[in-house]
Each structure stands twice: as structure tokens, then as C-alpha cells.
Amino acid sequence: EIVLTQSPGTLSLSPGESATLSCRASQSVRDNYLAWYQRKPGQAPRILITGASNRAAGIPDRLSGSGSGTDFTLTISRLGPEDSAVYYCLQYGSSPLTFGGGTKVEIK
């Protein structure tokens, strides 16, 4: 199975700054089938990005996904308090689907 490694584990940034989250796969993700999710305490995870770079419905354009093969990135620009959450990547190109360990984004 594909192992996804997310870094950093925690990111602490000030409002208005940008966050760069990394997701690296142990082998190439088929067709770049890589998704990103945001999870806040007590809430259902929210899908942000599919296919490595396609924003889900209602996701603002200050969130963007990029990358291919084994290296993927989620960038969040102009951070606000609403971005405080844990972010996960998921590869769905091969079974079993696998998740990264998560990156916690804290807003100072």
C-alpha cells in the first residue's frame, strides 16, 4: 500500500501569512488521485481538493493544490482564524486508499 507522509506536523502562523503543507507518497499516485481535507474539532471532515489541484465546490481560491507523482502541496494564502484545523491528504488511486498523518495549522 502507498504510505503518505505529511509535513510539517504542526504549522504555527500569523493571520495574513501563507501556509505550505506537504504530502509525499512512497510510490507514484496513479493519475494524481490525491485529495486534501480539512477537519475541525467536532466537525465532519471537509473536502478541499481532488485530483491534486481541483478545488471542491465552495472552496475559496486562496486554497490551492499542486504536485504530481509522489510530491503534493496544499497552499493556503491569507490565513485567517477560520483556517485553524488539521489537514489530511488522501490517495485514492490505488486500493487500499490511504491517508497521511495530518498537519495541524495553528493561527497565532
Add this chain to the structure above:
Amino acid sequence: QVQLQESGPGLVKPSETLSLTCTVSGGSISNYYWTWIRQPPGKRLEWIGNIYYSGSTNYNPSLKSRVTISVDTSKNQFSLKLDSVLAADTAVYYCARGAGWVPDYWGQGTLVAVAS
């Protein structure tokens, strides 16, 4: 907007069967994949498996021998059964809709503890 809600016992005894149901509202169960995912305390999210509305299933090999996912289109529900549970099966269990294989809408999750 599609909403999913997990339901079932919050405590299961070791060696017994964990049973959860996910009720889908605000949309039809047809033409989608329906997925179960879990997260044990302190560990990463784990995909358990999915079922297409027609009934075909896919399971994580690590759990395949103990898992059954089923769907009831008449009730707009799908279910998870995990046999012979151990303490290691203690987790928050999520149900989710799959647009293709990628889960898009998720439930809030339900904590199931395995203990005597």
C-alpha cells in the same frame, strides 16, 4: 446538501461484532460509493472499505476477513459490521459518500470503544 449520520453502540465487548449504520439524508443513495473510515486514538485515518449502491464491495486487505459493508437503498442507509473486535478496533468511525472512490461528504463520526 447531503448529510450523513452514524449510529450504533458506543461500547462493544471484545470478540463481539461491531455494528454501525449510516443514514443518508438530502440526497439519494443511488449512483454513489458509500465508505467507512476510522481513526483509532493517536493514529491516522484508516480506510475500511466501500460499497457501490448496487452492492459491489471493496475492502481494506488488513480488515477484509472481518468486515462486511451492506446497503439498503429503500432506507437510504448503509451499514458496517466488524467481527471479533479487539481493543485495537477502538476508534472514531466515519461514514462518507464517495464521488467515485474519493469521499466527499462525511458524517461527524462516532466513537466506538471495545472494552469488557
